[in-house]
Amino acid sequence: MKKLNIIAATLALGALGASAGPVQVTAKVDSVDVMQGGLRKVEVEVVQPRSLHARWLSDPVDSARRVVELMPGVEVNYSSAIDTTDLGNDRLQLNRTLLIQPWDSGEVVISGIAIVSGIDTFRSAPFALKVYTPDVDTMTTVHDMMPEAVQARHFWDWLPDVIYNYWWIILLGLLAIAGGVVAYVLNRKGGLRNVFAEAPKPVPPYEKAIAELNNLRVRQLCEKGREKEYYTELTEILRQYLEGRFGINAMEMTTPQIKRAVYATVSEKSASTMMNDVLEMADYVKFARMRPLPEDNTRAFSQAMQFVENTKPAPEPETPAKDRKEARR
Secondary structure, eight states, rough: OHHHHHHHHHHHHHSSOOSSSEEEEEEEEEEEETTTTEEEEEEEEEETTOOOOEETSSSOSSSOOHHHOEETHHHHHEEEOOEEEEEEEEEEEEEEEEEEEOSSSSEEHHHHHHEEETTHHHHEOOEEEEEEOOOOOOOOSOOOOOOOOOOOGGGGSSSSSHHSSSSSHHHHHHHHHHHHHHHHHHHTTOOHHHHOOOOOOOOOOOHHHHHHHHHHHHHTTTGGGGGHHHHHHHHHHHHHHHHHHHOOOGGGGOHHHHHHEEEEEEOOHHHHHHHHHHHHHHHHHHHHHOOHHHHHHHHHHHHHHHHHHSSSSSOOOOEEEEEEHHHHH
């Protein structure tokens, strides 16, 4: 009881400044109770003449030492910057905050915060702290071991470090290789120009047949004694025309089958007769090895040309300008 009264008396003194003099030092602690190793804030106020240059003993001795012992077992963990206020009459007020950290348990009496000016030392009134020790498990009971922690794993956890750390470089390399392969393949096929070029518009069956017939006539195969080759190409032109114009699969049909299909499909019977004559003459030349006369060759070509002309699609009626404008809308 007597010891607590002494502590209360010292705290009361801590609220008061030091005795009157050129320098007055006051220190106030925010709380008396503190856990061992805990922090307590101390507000320090110094009133001194303007011309006086004082040194705080709570400052670190050098820059390498961050913690200063205020007294054995009590350290200054932090010192704030000094806040200066001009009081007039050539007097200054210096305010500073300290964080002190006691390490010894029990009642600790701090002799005060000291300021040195010249050969004189000015100190605040002493103040006390009641330091508690933390509760410690004495291990009087046996505790079970913690269960094994199960950490969730992802697929990237199984990757080697070189892939996990440099995946973006590997990805760029793979893209570069893929681009090189694509460029090589496209270059083999004629380059990018052929890839992005527009597909040619299909030639209508009539125009294609007329162009191929004219080309066949210019080559003059019969004049060169190549009648079989001449009739083979002539009938092939007609077969392709029938397929493109009427949808008749003439390339896979025999001559009788083609005759029946043309008769059933083509409305103009004279055209069917011309087709029959050309096919029969071609069969004689190709299979019976007959040597046709020049007028036979000319007649077969004229009949083939006339058949294509007589069965060409009718021209579409021209759409009036007004209707085309409405269609575009």
